[in-house]
Amino acid sequence: MRIVAIIQARMGSTRLPGKVMKTLGDRTVLGHVIMRCQAIESVTHVIVATSTLGEDDAICIEAEKYGVSHYRGSQRNVLDRYYYAAKEMEADLILRITSDCPLLDPLISEAVIQDFLAEICDYSSSGLSNTFPRGLDTEIFTFAALEKSHREATVEYEREHVTPYIYQHPEIFTFRTYSNQKDESRFRLTLDTPQDWELIRKIYEVLYKGEIFYWEDVYRVLQENPEWPLINAEVQQKKLGE
Known part of the structure; x- marks a missing residue:
């Protein structure tokens, strides 16, 4: 079974332009995300969709620097971009990853995959449970679900954000939600603003030694430095359609 991680990436962020090419240690944010996707055990291929x-x-x-493929498509219609990238890679299952998550944990992503494979449905996500920090989100879905979404989704935000057509239509698709054992959603670990960058940079300065570190390592550092999560605590996540 071909499980393809598709990383959506672009330079034109409105709140932090060029964020995916900012440097953390010896590589870019995008480089870290690619490396972390490559470390997910069940992922067979990685492709960047821009x-x-x-x-x-x-x-x-x-x-290309990291030896992964890329697909170029519509700037705004990311669903279209995902569909053709997945089709090009002959994907059976697609892992949706965003390039603004340099703290993505390969172990959590693998757990989402294994939970999905234990009872295959159309879609599963760690994000819908609202129990993980934002920035550790992993979504997995079948190519058939992606193809149906690509064919039928008409609302602009459904095409810009790839998966809303799936998880907002339980009458059409079957899906699972992967939950954390405790609610840690108070932490924000995604990169979208200067405040997010300040926090992530601090975490990398302490933990990054040239190899992947994990959520449990990040959690320990945040417990040791309780003022750090306050840096971006007031940042509001954009809502669908914004």
Whole structure:
């Protein structure tokens, strides 16, 4: 079974332009995300899906640096981009990863995959449970579900955010929710603002020694430095359609 991690990436972030090419230690944010996806045991292929805009040439060059494929498609219609990237890779299952998650934990992502494989449905997510920190999100779905979404989704945010058409239509799709043992959603570990960057940079300065570290390591550091999570505690996540 081909389980393909598709990393969506672009240079044109509105709140922190060029964020995926900012440097943490010896590699870019995108480089860390690629490396972490490659460390997910069940993932057979990794591909970066970006736009055809000239500014995103840098994304393609970075993907090639790590020996992974890239697909270029619509800037706004990310669902379209995902569909053709998955089709090109002949994916059976797709893992959706965003490039603004340099703290993605390969062990948690693997657990989501294994939970999904234990009782295959159309879609599963660690994000819908609201028990993990934002930034550790992993979604997995079948190519058939992606194809149906690509064919039928019409609302703009459904095509910009890839999976809402699936998880907002339980009458059409079957799905599971992967939950953490305790609620740790108070932590924000995604990269979208200067405040997020300040926190993630601090975490990397302490933990990164050239190898992947995990959520349990991050959690320990945040417990030792309780003022750190306050850096981006007031940041509001954009809602669908914004």
